[in-house]
Structures are given as structure tokens and as C-alpha cells.
Amino acid sequence: MRVVELAVNLDDVTGEQLGAAIDRLLRAGALDAWATPITMKKGRPAVMLSVLTTEDRRDALAQQLLADTGSFGVRYRAWDRVVLDRATHQRKTELGEIRLKAGSLKGRPIAVKPEFDDVRALADAADISLLQAQRVARAAADNLLDELRKEADRA
Amino acid sequence: MRVVELAVNLDDVTGEQLGAAIDRLLRAGALDAWATPITMKKGRPAVMLSVLTTEDRRDALAQQLLADTGSFGVRYRAWDRVVLDRATHQRKTELGEIRLKAGSLKGRPIAVKPEFDDVRALADAADISLLQAQRVARAAADNLLDELRKEADRA
Amino acid sequence: MRVVELAVNLDDVTGEQLGAAIDRLLRAGALDAWATPITMKKGRPAVMLSVLTTEDRRDALAQQLLADTGSFGVRYRAWDRVVLDRATHQRKTELGEIRLKAGSLKGRPIAVKPEFDDVRALADAADISLLQAQRVARAAADNLLDELRKEADRA
Amino acid sequence: MRVVELAVNLDDVTGEQLGAAIDRLLRAGALDAWATPITMKKGRPAVMLSVLTTEDRRDALAQQLLADTGSFGVRYRAWDRVVLDRATHQRKTELGEIRLKAGSLKGRPIAVKPEFDDVRALADAADISLLQAQRVARAAADNLLDELRKEADRA
Amino acid sequence: MRVVELAVNLDDVTGEQLGAAIDRLLRAGALDAWATPITMKKGRPAVMLSVLTTEDRRDALAQQLLADTGSFGVRYRAWDRVVLDRATHQRKTELGEIRLKAGSLKGRPIAVKPEFDDVRALADAADISLLQAQRVARAAADNLLDELRKEADRA
């Protein structure tokens, strides 16, 4: 399944602008957006801003990227992808509810990972360390992976 | 005026954990916290996590850092600082109110910068680009700097 | 409009060589050239050198890149681009003349940015800070953007 | 407890040299050694090489650093440290034996982490993924942490 | 000659995992594998893991990458390449034997580079600095380049 990558090299925007531009691109529907530190001409410590998007959102996101950064151009090209099928599961833990993201390929469950924002929220709410909250979340994720594998074996 | 820098090199935490650890350190009173990409032994792409704090918060933040990252130690040392005197001013713009941060040294105004979160909020609210919002905010900041300089000259 | 990207991963060249190789590629007609820090095998802190070029300059720049870096191969692929139409305008400021780069899309002016080398030169000549010189240059750029928009509205 | 940090900025060594220099410093007794990507003058994408050492090894490691990199100087200064007390425990898992590193502060167990080289070896030997091997190792680490906490509570 | 690049953005793996994942991909036949530091959403300091492979190994390496990192997808696309013809030569030096890698294009010798692992081994064995070992290796490489050029001229 294809996605489009947009990229611009920026030596005339600030970190504040970049952080906000990335966030706004994600809110506008980008699949992903990130910054890579680079060294450009004239000794400029700069950044390459990259965006992944479905083809139908490409033009709109390119326009937004140009408008938010003042860049004079944006390059783009397509990638193919191998993607796992995803499902989100809600689970109770001793600290509270968390969302678990499950990925499978051709019906075979491959991995389950906690939604980290929920791990963070549980740590804050219980006033415990991130490590302690992660341990609880991981146990839930491991249990779900085992469940999903048993189901797949029976199917 | 002295500050303490805490630092740990981490090859066994994830980006999610680092982002959350940085945010929790700031909420716990750190003056600043950031991550630097490094290459550690055995070809590990890792991160150095750094924190700036006043001396009185040093022990508490060191404990939090150890608990949130699982690091087995944290190093620290003091820096001296030259700091501008800061004041925050509220100003109206055609897009709405923004906070402007003014810095001066020995009574002489040096710089005025918009609070970027407000620039971002104005852009979102007016549905305009970050560049457009920044232009308005900068005009307000430049005007305030001129005002403050006139006041300082009269004083 | 298409461009070609050339890329090589380099763990056997120095920073001095990389800086010079980038500069020579730009002088030889590359549209852009930059370095990205990466971690390669065997724990080597290395660099990925990237070049953007028009298709007609691809072979010559690839040869130059191989000769200047000693790399045993270079990979390349094409990108499509959305580019603004560019024009350079000369404007007088209280500090001297500067070049302003204007970008427009389908006749609509999108952004105007000062040529930074000129901002730097004005700061050096007037013995003022970069921030002070940038303020003057930005005012000129903002004025030009307003001018160009009025012209476009009339057209 | 104090450690010394040595640092040099290098724009005239290659990634191969840096990787080897770091490895040799560790073999010669450095507590840690790492590389940070930086941008130096003249647009050179360069590296800052840092070493942590006990004070008694400082001069010997500084000499080795100069000899291996050709740098014309090395800067150094001391840090204080908060360190956990460490112990290594051997544990059996369904995949084989692994070493677990336990850290405690004032008798209170804080964290237990698998020695990752062992996780890697188990994955290779059993021809399973790193994630699968990590899950087994983490279970052993979590169990050990619980054991150590029970012991500490009884004490 | 075409190669395929696989890429994933990872904010939920550790440096230890990344280092091991890269090494295992190389052992499984990847032409190259590296990590690039990036900043992802939510302030996460993360890494982009990239792999170069021939087309016939693409699916197997993509599966291994997904299994070792827990990523829910991997993107890929093809590159064309200009590659030098390579040959490895064994040469005696005053410090011992080293392998020299020679690259040529259309019969014209372009560059000869020492195999750095051998430079490292000679330095360790003779208990001399990396610079001293490199000097000896480079002399051998320069001599071989001259030899190969003479041969090519005669041919």
C-alpha cells in the first residue's frame, strides 16, 4: 500500500516553528511527520522536515507545509509499504484502563504494544515512576498477545 | 547565578519514555530538560538526557530521573550564568492577545520575543499559517521593544 | 518538476572533507547538498551525504561525488516537486541594500524572505547584532510581500 | 563520587577511526565513551568525542585519545555523581542463562535490567526475534526485582 | 543496478535493540543498515532505521525488521546505483598483512582503501596508535593504486 513522502530542507525556520508545523501537519491528517538534523551549506545547522501521507491528502498537506514554513518548494515521492493489520483493545490493569495496539500479518498476531500516552497518564495519576507504569502495561500487552495467539491457533 | 546540570547516557530507554521523562522533569520544576542524540558503545544509537535545575531541586530531580529511566547513576555539576532580567507583558493584536517576553540587562532592554504557544494558538484560531501569525506577533514584539527602550532612555 | 537525489553513506571521510565536498558540489551546479549524521555498523558515527540535482547534471555530479569522497558507489532516484515561482528583488533599507527572495504559486505571492548573506553583511558593516539587522530586513520583506499582494489583487 | 569527563571536537577523523578510538578507550578502562554529532566552523559536519573516567586513569586515557585521533588538545573537568549500588545476578530462563544487573540506593532495590548482550545471544541461539527474547529476559528481571524487594523488606 | 531501501520510524525501541537489530540485518544479508536520529511527534527523540538490500532479500529482511523492532509497518522503494567494480587485495606491510579494497569504473582505477578492521587489528597487535597504523596502511593503499593505474595504462 502506497504512501507519499514530502520533504523540505529548512535553514530559515526556528525549532518552535518546526515543532508547531509538525503538530499541525499531524492534526491535518498526515500519517507521520518528523524532523532530521542536517548540516546545510554555509555551515548552517538545519533540519529536514519529512511528512508521510496518503496520496489523496498530498496536495493539501504540501500547501500547508509551504505556508507554515515559507519554503519555496517541496519534493515528494511514493513508497510502497508492508503494513500489519491493526486493532486497538481496551484492557483493565491494577492502575486503570489502557489501550493496547495489536498488529497482525495474514491473521498471525505479531506484536502488542501499550498506547504510551495511557502509560504516562497512569504513572501521573498513581504518582509512580514511568518504569513502574510500563511494567504493568507490558504485562497487559503480553497477556493480550498470548490471548490473540491462542485465538488464531484455534481459528 | 548558579544552576546544576544533571546528565545521563541512555541506551536502554525508548523515545516514548524519553519524551515523557523530559516532560515530567519540567513539570517537577526543572529549568530545562533536553535530549541529545549520541553513538554509544557496541554501535548503539542512544541519547544523552540533560536537565538544568536550581541547586535546591537537584536531589529530587536526580531521584525522579533515576526512577523514570532506570539509569544506574546520574552525573551533575554546576554552571554559572549570565541571565537577563525577564518580564512578561500582555499585548492585544489584530488576531487576539499574546504574551511577550522581555529581557533586559542592567536596565537596558535587550530583546522581546513572543510566547510561541500563543502564536500557535492565534494561527489555529484564525485558521491562518504560522508565518502569518508570526508576522503579527513579531510586530507587537518589535513595538514593545521600542516602548521599553524609550522608557529606559527617559529613566 | 523532477529532481534527482544522490546519496552515499560515508564512514571513511572526515568532517573537513565533507564540508569541502558539499561546497564543491554546490559550485558544480547541485541544487542542494547536505550531510545527515547517522550511526553505521561497528559503532561508527558516520554521515549520509545527499545531493539534489537536475537530471542533466546527475552523471557529472555523481562522478565528482565518487572522486571527492572515495565512495565505491552512489545511489540515486527521482523526486517530483511543487515549486514556487521565484524572483529576486533589490530593496534599500536604512542599513543598506538587500536582496529579497519572493515566491509565488499560480500568481499568488506566498512568501518573501531576505537573502541572509545580505543580512549578515549589513550587521557586520554597521557593527550591530544579527537580531537588529534581521529586524530591518524583515520589515523590508514584509513591505515587499504587501506590495506584491496588492499588485496581484489588481491583476 | 567524582568522575572526569574528557572532550575533543574532531573534524579531521573518520567514522571508522572514531568507532575504533571509542572501543580502544573502553578497553583501556574508560567508564564510558561516546560520540555526539555537531556542526563546526566552515560547514564541517563533525563529532565531539567524550570519555568518562576515574581520576587515576585520566592522564593515560587523555594521552591515548590524543594519539588515536591526532587532536592537538583535550579538555577535561570533573563531575559529581549519584550512583546506585550494583550487583550482577545469574538467572536461568527457558531460553538459557542470562545476567541481570540490579541497582539499589541505600539498600532499596530500584531497578533490574537484563544484560542486553545476553538477550541478543539467546535470540540468536534460539533463532527467535529480539522482541521474543526480550520478553523472556524482562520476566526474569521483573521477578528478580520482586525477590530483592521482599528481601529488603524483611531486612 | 537497483537496490531497495526499507525504512521505519521508531519511538518505541531502545538503543540496545537498535544496535542489535542493525547487526542482525547485516548478518542476514542486508547490503547496509543504519540509524538516523530524528524528532517525532510528542517531543519524542527517536530514530529512523534504514536498510539497503537487493530485491530478492527484500521480503525476508522486511519480516525480520518487523519482528525485531515490533514496528507495525515498513516502507520501501527502489534506488538505482552507480557502483565501482570492487576487488580485494592482500598486501604485506611492516606491521603485518592487510586487505586493501580497490574500486574501478570502466577499467579505470578510482580509489584504494584499507579494510579498517585490519588497521585496527595491526594497531592493537603492535601496541601503537590508530594514526600510526593508518599511516602504514595508507602507504600500502597508495602504492596499490599506483600499481593498478600502471597496469590499466598498459592495458
Add this chain to the structure above:
Amino acid sequence: MRVVELAVNLDDVTGEQLGAAIDRLLRAGALDAWATPITMKKGRPAVMLSVLTTEDRRDALAQQLLADTGSFGVRYRAWDRVVLDRATHQRKTELGEIRLKAGSLKGRPIAVKPEFDDVRALADAADISLLQAQRVARAAADNLLDELRKEADRA
């Protein structure tokens, strides 16, 4: 011999500004100045700007740094240094004259390195690759190191 390091974390300056600020600091007498990519709060891809200076230039360079970047503070602390004694030698090569930098410790010659700007200039003037120019320069450097060692042995 002591030096002072100044450092600021900057999320509100552009790459253009940083490149120019670094250059101006070097022209104003800084021993060294560089930029390190970091991730700061709120997902901002930012930069830490560092300067090394003798103690007598510290205040002037701190003021310049504040003025050129608009930072509201700069931290500083001292380092000790081990430095080689340096001398610059002029040598003729088949391509032209180059400067060679020689470093020694307690009368013992440690390393000789070509001044890279001269290597670059020779390559441009002779229209040859950087590698070819470097080979000639290195031969001159190696010869000078041998000369200096013989002199030191006789002394």
C-alpha cells in the same frame, strides 16, 4: 590551561542565524564554536550553541552571543586542558605550497596535519579531486613528522 565554555539552548533561532552567529563568534576571538542538535520541550527540534574561549574574552563573547541570538541567558563554566605545543610550517608540494600544523608534547612531536583550507585550494587550482590533493598533502605532513622526530632525537 583553562578555557571557559559558554552554552545556550536555542529553539527560537534559524539555521541561517546560527551559522552566522558561530562565524561572528570565531571572528571575535572564540577558540571554537559549534552547534549540537537536540530535542527540547514541546517537541521542538532545537540546537545547543557552544563556545570555547579564554577567560579574558568570556564576558565580551557572552554579550555578543546574547545579542546575536536573543537568548535570555547563557551558562558558562571552566575546563582544564592538555594542549600540544603547536607550530605552523610552510612546505612546497608538487601542487603548490601548503601549511602544515605540527603538535608536540614535552618536546616530542606527536602529529602533523595539513591545513585543510590549503588542501581544498590546491584541489580547486589543479582541478583534481579532494582525495588526490589530500594524498599529496599527507605525504608532505608525514615527511615533516619524520623530520621533526629526527630533530627531536638529536636534541
